[in-house]
Amino acid sequence: MVTYRFAVPSDAAQILKYTKIIGSESDFLSYGAEGLPVTLEQETRFLHSIQADPYNRFFLALDGEQLIGCSNLSGSNRPRFSHRRELGISVLRDYWGKGVGTGLMEQMIQYAKGTGVELITLSVRADNLRAKSLYRRFGFVLCGTWPSYIKVGSRSFDVDMMAMRVRP
């Protein structure tokens, strides 16, 4: 059974291992097989710091004890930006198409609704049809496209900006 919860500092090692796996399975993320460029200490400190930070939330999807998906809502306490969060999401390839992404989206949007967030934004490689289909189903709309915004090896890809109004 898949369960969802907030990440805690003791998840740091499993999260870093996860980013190496998903980074090798998908070219749609901002990193590859090297995973996130942070140490275990830095990741632990980060997870500790966001526990008391209402602008940053990190969600996990677990199959039993195994980490199978991650998502996050990141924001700023600057008054002019504090109504907005940026969304990120990934699920291990073995679990694609089984509703785990949907479950993480539901967790994040429910959290956003309960905490006064007004707008969620995200960026997605324009050819990432699976992710865009998921986002559209949750009410995200296309706001524009950055040409050649991301480079994977020597290939450049356009990136779409999408947004969803949580409340008017």
Ligand SMILES: CC(C)(COP(=O)(O)OP(=O)(O)OC[C@H]1O[C@@H](n2cnc3c(N)ncnc32)[C@H](O)[C@@H]1OP(=O)(O)O)[C@@H](O)C(=O)NCCC(=O)NCCS
């Ligand atoms: C994008 C991602 C998070 C989706 O997670 P998931 O668990 O597969 O999502 P779900 O099973 O809940 O839904 C998948 C959607 O993709 C659709 N889909 C499945 N295969 C597809 C395909 N080949 N092309 C287009 N859409 C496809 C499903 O029908 C479903 O669409 P719906 O939302 O309209 O019903 C996951 O595939 C992933 O981690 N991809 C790699 C990393 C990534 O791209 N992250 C997003 C970066 S912006």
